[in-house]
Amino acid sequence: MRIASLSDFLLQRIDRGREANGARKAVNRQIYQVIREAILDQSLPAGLQLPSSRFLAQELKMSRNTVTYAYDQLLAEGFLESRVGAGTFIANTEPDQIVTAAAAAAPAGPLQGGELSLSTRGQQLVELAGVSKTQWGAFMPGVPDVTQFPNKIWGRLQNKYWRRSRSELLTYSGGEGYLPLREAIADYLRVARSVNCDASQILITTGIHQSLDLVARMLSDHGDHAWVEDPCYWGTRSVLRSVGVRTVAIPVDGEGLQLRPEDLRHPPRIIVVTPSHQYPLGMVMSLSRRRALLEYAAANNSWIVEDDYDSEFRYGSRPIASLQGLDVHERVLYLGTFSKTLFPGLRVGYMVVPPVLAESFSTGLSELYRCGHSYTQAILTDFMTEGHFASHIRRMRVVYAERLRLLHEAITFHFDDRIIITGGEAGLHLALGLPDACDDIAICEAARQQGIIVRPLSKYYSDAASARRGLMLGYGCVPDEQIRPAFDILAGVIKAHWPGAHTQAERVK
Ligand SMILES: Cc1ncc(COP(=O)(O)O)c(C=O)c1O
Incomplete structure (x- = not known):
């Protein structure tokens, strides 16, 4: 292609682009875009020399800066290459032949209508999804009245923190979360939920979903099985299955998990229960079942996950004490959340793990999710210690x-x-x-x-x-x-x- 015709070619394509997009794009972006597309559709072949930016600017009746900007961007992205003393050329952008040969052997092509290339796990997650698209209004289960949240108090605390910038609150946090918040939660759980813990056992997460995901990843291997209550919270099943854990549904009766002899013969790696308020039916696990479960887990090297999602709200009597508080074998991982007590969009939850697991779990959280939200956690700490939470x-x-x-x-x-x-x-x-x-x-x-x-x-x-x-x-x-x-x-x-x-x-x- 001769240089004069290259200018015509670019002008034509710029005009076509203008017709399609109006004059919205900056002129330097238009030239960049036109040359880029022409290289990708091979209208401009590899090795072709481009005119100098000064010449092209004159031809196109544009400022030289405009053309230089486009050339520089295309050079940076590998579409052009400059050879010292020779000028600027279209680069060879052909994909590596070893790769193209392998691709040709197994032609993939675009996905056909409706076909999804999800993994089996991904497909199962979507097929069995339980989450509702609506999260507000009569009678959406499990959603607190967020309109009653004391915004003004929260806003005051938030302003306090944002007024003085603190780098340790803005950078990544350790996996375990903000220490003062972990201390405040430990104080609260000991008194309100009879949980045996100190701050070193507490990890801050984005909620029970994330806590359960971490438990499953850290304590089970692909193909291990977990007992879940039947019926149970859809999220429990989804999270466990999505990391390759097989769920075995154990029926519940008026006293909670009702174990049958055949279940006991196959100890699970993880047992997920909602002992204070069975989800969804609402009964409390009896003391004898609690004790039996704790003994069984200790004897069989199983871990119990106590999902304590909404026990703060009990109307006829005081809240039921946690299962974790009865555990002398350190087999219970207690999961809690601020989703019901404050508001779900906060996405802050916590887990109390046996001391032996605390450090590895903190590392696991950090490796998987790269934690942060320290500002929110600092605000929440004050919200708790100043008495607003209670x-x-x-x-x-x-x-x-x-x-x-x-x-x-x-x-x-x-x-x-x-x-x-x-x-x-x-x-x-x-x-x-x-x-x-x-x-x-x-x-x-x-x-x-x-x-x-x-x-x-x-x-x-x-x-x-x-x-x-x-x-x-x-x-x-x-x-x-x-x-x-x-x-x-x-x-x-x-x-x-x-x-x-x-x-x-x-x-x-
Ligand atoms: C039994 C149960 N566990 C966990 C959750 C979710 O908790 P989070 O918002 O902390 O992920 C819910 C939410 O409704 C729930 O009902």
Whole structure:
């Protein structure tokens, strides 16, 4: 290609680009883009000499700086090469032949419509995903009332820290997290949750999901198995399976995990339980089952993971003491979160690990996730040590107790005692049992179309065929005055899917 025709060629392509993109791109970016594309589509062949920047600038009627900028960028990215004393040339950008030959042997081509090249684990994660796209509104389970969070106090503490910049809060943190926060959490857990710990055993994470992920990676190998409750929190299953741990579902009854002789013959590496408030059904694990589990784990080299996600909110009595506090064998890893007590978007949780694991877990966290958020952790420390955390929990306990009462009232109004309510003594949700003939998944879908979010109980079980039917209702984020109207709508949907059912409201009319 002669130099004069190269100028014409570039001008034509610049004009074409302008027509397509308007005049939005800076002129130097336009030249850069045009030459780059022409090299990639081989309109400009390797080895072709480019005119000097001065000449091209004259030809294109542009400033020399504009052309120099484009040349410099293309040189830096390897599209051009300059040969001393000779000028600037199109570089040879052909891929390495060894690589192209290997690629030709197994032609891949673009993905066909709908085809995903996910791993088996990735595919399973997506297929079995439980997370809801909506995270707010009646009756989204497990979400606290974030509108009641004391923003002003948090803002004041935040300003305090941002006013004086501290490099140790802005750089990466150690895997274990900010020491003053770990001390504050240890103080809190010893008193409020009867956890045996000191700050050296505490690690700060982004929440229970991350804590469980770390436990699974650090304590199990691919193909090991873990016991999970049946039904259980969908996130527990997803996290464990995504790192290659096989989950074995153990049924729960009114006392928690109900172990069968055949289960006991195959000790798992990890046992995940929610002893203070079984998720999703809400019962408390009995003391004899707690003791048996601790003994079994110690004797069989298993680790117990205690997911203590919402025990701060217990309405009729004091919060149930942790399982970890009973453990004399140091086999329990206690997982907690600020997602329910403060707000989920904070993404701060903590784990208490046996002393023997503390250092390796801190290294593991740091290696996997490159930790930070020290500023947030410093603010949270003051929030706790100045007493705002405890007073927020006290205040919200009253708010949620009233919402729970209103929800009970609405359920009873519509269904008398024909619906069994479980788990309504603690936390931010309850479960409504439905007859087997009710399709709880269809009810949830129909409710969603009327603006009400509920989750099907059957989805929390390992086997859909034998799963109990029911609905999970959260009341934490529903203002008092919306509880009754929202439940009225839901009651209508349930009734429409409940063969032969008549609501109390209808009978009253
Ligand atoms: C039983 C249970 N564990 C863990 C979590 C998630 O906790 P985090 O937000 O700390 O990851 C939830 C959230 O709803 C939950 O219900």
